[in-house]
Amino acid sequence: MAMFQPHPFHWVPAGGQRHATRTRLESGEVGTALCGESITPDRSEIAWFWATCGSCNVAAHELAGVPMPSRWAES
Secondary structure, three states, rough: OOOOOOOOOOOEEEEOEEEEEEOOOOOOOEEEEEOOEEEEEOOOOOHOOOOOOOOHHHHHHHEEEOOOOOOOOOO
């Protein structure tokens, strides 16, 4: 049985920001964020408090088919 996945992306804290990827990354695994950056997940307790990567946020909204609120859209 496949695991339920409500969105076509996963949020991953890495490199000082919260990035989005198309696949789930395990600890120590290297992957590519939707912004194109090569990332390795950070599983520290504070990582989820980091700011969201703006490019990943825009790409995640596009994948989900949800328009970006105008106050968060990149210029």
